[in-house]
Amino acid sequence: QTVFTTSSWVPPTHTLTTAQGAWCSLLEKESAGRMKCNALPKAVTAAPGTFDAVRDGLVDISFTVDGYTPGRFINTQVAEFPFLGDSAVPTSVAYQRIYSKYFAPLGEHRGVKVLGVFTHGPGIIFNSKKPVLTAEDAASLKFRIGGGNINELSKLMGWNTTLKAAPESFELLSTGVMDGTFFPDESVASFKLSMIKHATTFPGGLYNTSFVFMMNPAKYNALSAQDKAVVDKISGETAARIFGEGWDKVDAASRDGAQKAQGVQRVQASPAFIDAVKAKQQQLEDKWAAAAEAKGLKNAKGVLAEFRAEIAKAK
Amino acid sequence: MTEAVLGFLGVFLLAFLRVPLAIAMSIAGIVGLGLMRGWPAAYASTSQVIFETGFHYVLSVIPLFVLMGNFVARAGMARELFTAANAFVGHRRGGLAMASIIASGGFGSICGSSIATAATMSRVAYPQMMAHGYKATLATGAIASGGTLGILIPPSTILVIYGIITETDIGKLFIAGILPGIVAIVCLCLAVVFVTWRDPAAGPPAERFTWAQRLAAIRGIWGVALLFALVIGGIYGGVFTATEGAGVGAAGAFLFALLRGTLTPRVLMDILLESTRTTAMLFTILIGAMIFTSFINFTTMPGDLKDFILQFSPNPIMVVVMMMGIYLLLGMVMEELAIVLLTIPVFFPVIMGLGYDPIWFGILIVTVVEIGMISPPVGLNLFVLNSLLPDVKLSTLYRGVWPFVVADVVRLGILIAVPGIALILPRLMG
Amino acid sequence: MLKTLERLLNWSSGLMAAMALFAIMWLTLIDVSGRKFLNNSVPGGLEMTEILMVIVIFGALPLVSWRSEHVVFDTLDAFIPDWLKGLQARVVHLTCAGAFAMMAWLMTTRAERFAEYGDITVHLQLPLSPVAWLMSGLLLLTALVHLVFVAVPPVAAAHGGPAREGEPS
Ligand code: NA
Ligand code: NA
Numbered sequence: 001q002t003v004f005t006t007s008s009w010v011p012p013t014h015t016l017t018t019a020q021g022a023w024c025s026l027l028e029k030e031s032a033g034r035m036k037c038n039a040l041p042k043a044v045t046a047a048p049g050t051f052d053a054v055r056d057g058l059v060d061i062s063f064t065v066d067g068y069t070p071g072r073f074i075n076t077q078v079a080e081f082p083f084l085g086d087s088a089v090p091t092s093v094a095y096q097r098i099y100s101k102y103f104a105p106l107g108e109h110r111g112v113k114v115l116g117v118f119t120h121g122p123g124i125i126f127n128s129k130k131p132v133l134t135a136e137d138a139a140s141l142k143f144r145i146g147g148g149n150i151n152e153l154s155k156l157m158g159w160n161t162t163l164k165a166a167p168e169s170f171e172l173l174s175t176g177v178m179d180g181t182f183f184p185d186e187s188v189a190s191f192k193l194s195m196i197k198h199a200t201t202f203p204g205g206l207y208n209t210s211f212v213f214m215m216n217p218a219k220y221n222a223l224s225a226q227d228k229a230v231v232d233k234i235s236g237e238t239a240a241r242i243f244g245e246g247w248d249k250v251d252a253a254s255r256d257g258a259q260k261a262q263g264v265q266r267v268q269a270s271p272a273f274i275d276a277v278k279a280k281q282q283q284l285e286d287k288w289a290a291a292a293e294a295k296g297l298k299n300a301k302g303v304l305a306e307f308r309a310e311i312a313k314a315k
Numbered sequence: 316m317t318e319a320v321l322g323f324l325g326v327f328l329l330a331f332l333r334v335p336l337a338i339a340m341s342i343a344g345i346v347g348l349g350l351m352r353g354w355p356a357a358y359a360s361t362s363q364v365i366f367e368t369g370f371h372y373v374l375s376v377i378p379l380f381v382l383m384g385n386f387v388a389r390a391g392m393a394r395e396l397f398t399a400a401n402a403f404v405g406h407r408r409g410g411l412a413m414a415s416i417i418a419s420g421g422f423g424s425i426c427g428s429s430i431a432t433a434a435t436m437s438r439v440a441y442p443q444m445m446a447h448g449y450k451a452t453l454a455t456g457a458i459a460s461g462g463t464l465g466i467l468i469p470p471s472t473i474l475v476i477y478g479i480i481t482e483t484d485i486g487k488l489f490i491a492g493i494l495p496g497i498v499a500i501v502c503l504c505l506a507v508v509f510v511t512w513r514d515p516a517a518g519p520p521a522e523r524f525t526w527a528q529r530l531a532a533i534r535g536i537w538g539v540a541l542l543f544a545l546v547i548g549g550i551y552g553g554v555f556t557a558t559e560g561a562g563v564g565a566a567g568a569f570l571f572a573l574l575r576g577t578l579t580p581r582v583l584m585d586i587l588l589e590s591t592r593t594t595a596m597l598f599t600i601l602i603g604a605m606i607f608t609s610f611i612n613f614t615t616m617p618g619d620l621k622d623f624i625l626q627f628s629p630n631p632i633m634v635v636v637m638m639m640g641i642y643l644l645l646g647m648v649m650e651e652l653a654i655v656l657l658t659i660p661v662f663f664p665v666i667m668g669l670g671y672d673p674i675w676f677g678i679l680i681v682t683v684v685e686i687g688m689i690s691p692p693v694g695l696n697l698f699v700l701n702s703l704l705p706d707v708k709l710s711t712l713y714r715g716v717w718p719f720v721v722a723d724v725v726r727l728g729i730l731i732a733v734p735g736i737a738l739i740l741p742r743l744m745g
Numbered sequence: 746m747l748k749t750l751e752r753l754l755n756w757s758s759g760l761m762a763a764m765a766l767f768a769i770m771w772l773t774l775i776d777v778s779g780r781k782f783l784n785n786s787v788p789g790g791l792e793m794t795e796i797l798m799v800i801v802i803f804g805a806l807p808l809v810s811w812r813s814e815h816v817v818f819d820t821l822d823a824f825i826p827d828w829l830k831g832l833q834a835r836v837v838h839l840t841c842a843g844a845f846a847m848m849a850w851l852m853t854t855r856a857e858r859f860a861e862y863g864d865i866t867v868h869l870q871l872p873l874s875p876v877a878w879l880m881s882g883l884l885l886l887t888a889l890v891h892l893v894f895v896a897v898p899p900v901a902a903a904h905g906g907p908a909r910e911g912e913p914s
Pocket of ligand 2: 645646647648649650651687688689690693694695
């Protein structure tokens with residue numbers, strides 16, 4: 001019997017942890033009990049070190065946010081752009097398809113065996129002060145942000161942002177040091193952001209986040225051909241779907257539960273606001289395309305277009 | 316569980332051979348991890364732990380609170396606090412020891428570190444107690460235990476770290492520490508009463524102050540009050556976070572020391588150097604503890620402890636009591652921050668599942684951390700006093716501190732029995 | 746000779762650490778005031794604090810070792826004959842030298858890993874690999890301090906270190 005040690009840098013009840021657990025249950029079932037997981041009580045490293053922890057065999061299976069190690073991953077930034085989709089399942093599945101087709105051969109995730117890539121739900125502007133309908137409204141508030149494409153976009157938009165880790169959101173917002181933050185719906189509930197009163201949505205989300213779910217390659221290579229086949233079967237789209245479904249479920253639960261209870265007013269960004277973001281995003285896409293092509297991706301703009309088309313198709 | 320026990324034995328064997336505690340924990344941790352997960356994984360883990368612990372924004376509260384404590388001490392504020400407390404209780408039996416505990420509480424209101432508080436009070440109160448014929452056991456016991464008030468009375472490094480890992484409101488945690496802090500001062504003073512009742516020679520009475528002198532002494536602590544208002548007011552006024560409050564507080568203390576004319580470039584350099592050395596000493600222990608913790612994480616110990624505790628879940632309060640028992644035992648042999656970081660992810664969900672208040676649990680955690688810092692053999696405050704007072708042996712410290720450990724355990728019992736002490740102020744905040 | 750070495754440490758890595766700590770203090774104050782009064786925080790303040798923290802901790806580490814300020818159990822000291830104490834000190838310092846040298850080596854592997862992937866900080870895009878190299882260098886310096894004491898055991902500085910200059914009042 002093979003036992004995979006797994007680690008999670010979010011709490012045991014978080015959807016990322018439970019989705020990883022769900023994948024492990026599937027692994028155990030599909031292999032008729034020949035493979036199973038053993039979850040560590042405490043994360044083996046802080047989030048940014050997780051990629052290396054899997055690569056170095058400290059743990060066998062874990063997940064991370066590509067943007068937590070800035071500078072390492074270029075291609076994956078494509079999954080962080082605005083207006084990708086309103087639900088995590090199609091964006092995750094489409095991202096997985098594009099990833100397998102174009103990105104995997106380029107080896108940005110070299111050193112680990114990628115089991116799947118995925119995204120969370122649409123990114124939203126949350127704040128405790130006032131309804132944000134326009135870019136000017138947003139510019140009048142102080143936001144905590146986490147990094148990734150949204151960091152670049154905020155810079156271009158000229159917003160007043162401070163980079164702090166997600167778990168500090170509560171303190172920053174409850175003391176009034178910051179007025180708002182950018183998160184998917186889920187986080188209002190999971191970070192207990194009870195002071196949030198306003199949400200500004202964008203069709204397809206203001207931003208997203210690229211995640212990777214991975215296994216130590218030596219551990220994979222040591223498996224029998226039969227076991228390898230089981231892992232391969234539930235990797236890729238199957239894994240992406242498990243994580244995507246998890247995100248969608250908790251997003252909905254937060255909207256209908258915590259957010260409703262604390263009276264969060266949802267508004268959609270005005271068309272002018274959306275256009276302003278689109279204009280700045282164009283610059284970011286050009287920059288990304290140049291960087292990705294420098295790293296070996298051919299026709300980056302075409303890949304991005306195919307990604308968007310794939311999201312529309314995916315269910 | 317066997318692996319974990321062997322690991323602890325390894326640490327103690329090395330430590331008793333006089334290998335620094337930090338190195339003993341690092342060696343045991345690397346070897347343990349290497350045997351369990353393979354050497355490349357152990358090396359990779361260790362280098363990651365070193366980097367992550369050093370390259371850490373939130374932990375910057377530690378050096379900044381230490382620095383603040385040193386500036387405040389240099390500005391003479393610790394002495395003013397001690398004088399004020401002394402004016403009221405010094406004439407009693409054991410009065411100087413009580414004064415040092417009360418002054419530690421006051422100092423704790425402007426310093427977030429237990430070690431900085433103990434170190435500062437040792438310079439102010441210890442010579443006075445010696446001059447009045449106090450026994451070293453009582454003097455050091457009062458200073459070591461009083462020092463732990465630095466992390467219970469806001470601001471507090473441990474509460475910042477607890478708040479961040481459990482996503483609990485740090486502002487409310489800070490407010491929640493105030494009443495338990497007062498209870499703690501009372502309990503520790505009662506321990507002094509007990510010690511001097513058993514042995515009146517341990518703490519002979521000092522001279523009595525007149526009411527005019529007392530009022531003058533009280534007026535002398537306005538600087539402390541102002542600095543407390545700056546840090547706590549800034550946090551509650553939404554100007555800065557608790558983490559940033561450490562930096563602002565240090566800057567405020569710097570200004571005080573400067574305005575009182577106590578800073579020359581030479582003195583400033585000495586204070587900065589001393590603060591960085593204390594920081595480096597603490598972080599070496601922290602890194603060693605983290606390396607050891609990542610080994611423990613792979614053993615069955617956390618799971619076994621959780622299973623042990625869960626068998627009491629039909630009777631929730633017993634779960635809390637058993638958990639505190641485990642913390643007291645771990646606190647004797649481990650470094651406190653490492654205990655918190657290792658056990659909170661395991662224990663916190665259990666406590667939440669039983670429906671207890673995270674703020675109340677946070678105050679209990681700080682209390683057991685305080686006890687761990689003074690309970691022999693591994694008690695950081697004892698080590699600090701041992702290095703600052705070269706003429707006091709560690710064994711003297713061990714003998715002097717136990718009445719205060721008992722007082723702290725009694726206080727822990729009170730806080731468990733009466734959750735209102737911790738919860739009434741944060742609930743008033745809404 | 747030893748005095749010169751101590752002065753050298755104080756004015757090199759010690760000075761670096763002291764200045765870094767002072768800088769963190771001012772950085773926090775400026776960051777907070779900027780956010781409050783000018784609606785703008787210091788760009789990349791968080792990651793600058795993190796880098797400065799590395800300098801504070803690892804810059805002061807050689808001095809902690811030099812002054813024997815690491816936490817040790819001295820409980821058994823009373824039972825160890827004097828002739829053995831010198832040998833014991835040498836063995837302990839050798840162990841410490843080995844441990845710190847190993848940590849220094851481990852940090853070079855971390856530095857190489859950062860360089861291999863081109864890891865940078867989020868906001869200012871500063872490369873991480875030099876930070877790990879710095880840790881490694883200062884850990885090596887700490888190991889060398891212990892090696893000095895293998896050869897020349899510190900006499901009076903065995904505990905508590907030399908009298909602290911400028912005791913705060
Ligand atoms: Na305090
Ligand atoms: Na302890």
